[in-house]
Amino acid sequence: MNLFEHLALLAVLVLAAGFLSLSEIALAGARKIKLKLLAEAGDERAHKVIALQAQSADFFAASQIGLNAIAILGGILGEGALRPFFLEWLTLFYDGPGRDNVAFALSFVFVTTLFVLFADLMPKRLAMIAPESTAMAVVRPVMVVIRVFKPLSWALNKVANMLFRVFGVDTTREDRITFDEISAVVEAGAQAGVLQKQEQHFIENVFELESRAVTSTMTTRENVVFFTLNEAEDSIRQKIATHALSKFPVCDGVIDRVIGYVDTRDILVQLFNRQSRFQLNESSIRKVLIIPDSLTLSELLDRFRATKETFAVVINEYALVVGVVTLSDIMVTVMGKWGAPLEADQQALQREDGSWLIDGSTPVADMKRVLELDALPEEEHYETAAGFMMYMLRKVPKPTDSVEYEGMRFEVLDVDHYRIDQLLVKRIGARGAPSATQADTVAD
Structure with a gap:
């Protein structure tokens, strides 16, 4: 050739x-x-x-x-x-x-x-x-x-x-899909313009329901508005008029003795039927769903679906009420600020100088999102912004106490009876310096 x-x-x-x-x-x-x-x-x-x-x-x-x-x-x-x-x-x-x-x-x-x-x-x-x-x-x-x-x-x-x-090598191909893989695909879709940024957050929030506890989204004990079994009608009317809520727990004297709940629609029906007086009795009090504080939001959704309820009281291992949670609370967790009522106070508010005012009850996941943080140190030990501060400070906080993490200073602004009401978060340097283990603590 x-x-x-x-x-x-x-x-x-x-x-x-x-x-x-x-x-x-x-x-x-x-x-x-x-x-x-x-x-x-x-x-x-x-x-x-x-x-x-x-x-x-x-x-x-x-x-x-x-x-x-x-x-x-x-x-x-x-x-x-x-x-x-x-x-x-x-x-x-x-x-x-x-x-x-x-x-x-x-x-x-x-x-x-x-x-x-x-x-x-x-x-x-x-x-x-x-x-x-x-x-x-x-x-x-x-x-x-x-x-x-x-x-x-x-x-x-x-x-x-x-x-x-x-050599003991398993050649079986594993086709299991993890949340991280789905999250990466969703993020790639958002970057490519296939998904909007809000849609990306919705999808990620849905998957977070598997890991977030009910305590991260519930109304905490000190903010629960409830009726007592023998409460006067005028007091009931006043609470309904003051608080824009559709369901109120009914307790036997104290909040830890919950016997049921009242739906304000029942009261409205009685008013439409021209009943001038309303009394709390067996016919008006509904059976309440009691759940442990160890449930995840995904498990709570299953409970709501099985019982056809949308309201639950959360108790801890000592049978003490720690809060109440509704289906709307879960939807707010998924939808973010889109799912929140327009009149509701924002838990995280950015100021003109770029700093953030964050409510102490803000869930850790929401705080990380607004501050664009990938992670917080040892997150399994706390669920809220207040819990993060107490864990980092290793003491009961007081105003002006602060910690530094990932180039941000977290400062306690207001404390109400040992409860952190509000934090001020400012960026003070480049991310990654100092580390969480080197966080500065203002001593008593």
Whole structure:
């Protein structure tokens, strides 16, 4: 064969190796979720790609056999065809010793560069651009390659499986999807403009329901407005008029003796029926849902769904009431400020100088979001901004006490009977300095 015929055959080998490299990356990188959507839309090729991914050992064995055979053949062919050409070319300006070695090195570099560039690097980069569509485009030729190399790939897979068993390697592919992976996809969608920023927050908040405790979103004990069993009608009317609430717990004297709750719609119905007086009795008091403070918001949603209730009283391990929570509280957690009533006080308010006023009862997750913090130290030990300060200070706080974390100063502004009402948060430096373990504490 002349030089042109050798180069043409070499080009065919490069194209064949490029096809195998492209197919490997496309089949390995194709996302199963997207393939399932395409399969459900009626694309038969997507079904074949999914089946091939489930039994990928045959293809990878056939692919490696083909790639290695082509590489060896290409090296032999290239050296035989190009070495005489480079040797003749070198003779034009050099006729000294070592000319054969230089010609061999030039042919080796040329063939290696050709295969690396056109049979490996470029096909793999092309496959990564759109792995699903590429995998579906090559799946039928790949099935032919698998059938051609079936006997040899079967033998190699047997040997490989035996070695895996000897070394205790589990070759089962795990397709479990984690929250971090979904969060990364959602964030990528927001950056690409597919999702709006608010929609990204909604999705992330829904997944947070699995980890957030009911205490992070409930109305705390000291803010609970309740009726006593023998409360006067005028007092009941006054509380209903003063507090824009639809449900009120009913207690036997003290808040820790909850016997039920009253829905203000029942009172409204009686007023529409022209009943001038309203009394708390068995007919007007509804059975209340009592839940432990260890429940997550996701578990609470399940309780609400099972009982068809939207109001619950939260108690601790000592059977003391720590707060009340409603379905609306959960929706506010998911929707953020969009789900909050327009007249409600904001828990985090940014001032003109860039600092933040944060309510002590603000959940940790909300505080991290407004301050753009990835994490707080040992978050499992507290649930609110006030809990963060008490944990960092290691004492009952007082006004002007402060800690520094991630380049921010958290200062206690107001304390009401040992309860932190409000924090002032200012940025004082670059993030990451100082660390949480080096947080400054203002002593008594």
